[in-house]
Amino acid sequence: MVKRFFLWFVMCALVSGSGFALVERENEWKYKKYNHIDFAGLAAEYWGLPNSRVENIKKASLLPDLNQRGLSNLFNHQWSHAYFLNAEGEVTWGDAHEDFNDNLIGPTGDRASEAWEEQSAAKFYEENNQQKGDWYLGYAVHYIVDASILVHCSSSYQLNWDLVTHHLRFESWIHDNFTEGHNFRALMAADKEYYEVSEPMEALHKAAMGASYWTSDLGRSIWDQYRNESYPSGVGSGSKELVQLVSQMMVNSLR
Numbered sequence: 001m002v003k004r005f006f007l008w009f010v011m012c013a014l015v016s017g018s019g020f021a022l023v024e025r026e027n028e029w030k031y032k033k034y035n036h037i038d039f040a041g042l043a044a045e046y047w048g049l050p051n052s053r054v055e056n057i058k059k060a061s062l063l064p065d066l067n068q069r070g071l072s073n074l075f076n077h078q079w080s081h082a083y084f085l086n087a088e089g090e091v092t093w094g095d096a097h098e099d100f101n102d103n104l105i106g107p108t109g110d111r112a113s114e115a116w117e118e119q120s121a122a123k124f125y126e127e128n129n130q131q132k133g134d135w136y137l138g139y140a141v142h143y144i145v146d147a148s149i150l151v152h153c154s155s156s157y158q159l160n161w162d163l164v165t166h167h168l169r170f171e172s173w174i175h176d177n178f179t180e181g182h183n184f185r186a187l188m189a190a191d192k193e194y195y196e197v198s199e200p201m202e203a204l205h206k207a208a209m210g211a212s213y214w215t216s217d218l219g220r221s222i223w224d225q226y227r228n229e230s231y232p233s234g235v236g237s238g239s240k241e242l243v244q245l246v247s248q249m250m251v252n253s254l255r
């Protein structure tokens with residue numbers, strides 16, 4: 001607890017050190033909104049669900065960022081949206097895997113549930129409560145989307161402090177180019193592959209392994225490229241090569 005609180009404190013100090021950071025934070029909020037709505041919405045559309053169910057899933061997928069903000073009882077809620085891996089593929093910070101698992105199927109082992117109100121999609125589907133089951137499904141999807149974006153799954157205190165200091169800038173750049181500029185959403189919508197998930201925690205681990213700076217060529221290439229281009233921000237900025245790499249990460253996340 002002390003370690004994670006300390007790291008959170010350092011991260012906050014770094015990203016909130018200037019007025020500029022405040023503007024970025026606002027953009028980050030926008031990105032999160034659009035990001036989560038579109039990932040979950042695109043997935044639900046693929047499943048061929050009626051519009052009312054798609055909307056229910058979309059809305060729920062946004063809520064973890066609203067429900068888990070800031071600090072309470074010295075517990076940093078960002079912890080639940082991170083799954084930082086080191087070069088050995090070990091988790092060094094965050095428990096997004098538990099939040100994903102517990103909202104989906106309930107806690108495994110003797111852990112207390114990390115899920116919203118300690119309920120799960122599986123429980124409601126078993127009770128034939130499709131509306132609440134879908135809601136929890138959307139809520140759970142949030143965490144695997146977070147864990148498959150490289151700034152949420154790359155330990156950043158070893159060598160690459162810019163993973164922390166430019167975290168929000170990177171997410172804002174994706175947001176700015178989500179439906180205009182490079183239009184990542186259209187690139188994602190063109191992909192029709194998906195993975196079956198039978199073990200939620202394992203699935204989230206694999207998703208993070210495929211995007212982390214420390215465990216994947218893709219994650220490393222993206223961040224090195226982003227750094228080499230001096231951290232582009234704004235609509236249409238960044239090279240073709242960078243866009244191609246980031247598109248691959250977004251498609252993987254959607255799958």
Ligand SMILES: [Zn+2]
Nearest residue numbers: 064065081146
């Ligand atoms: Zn999140």
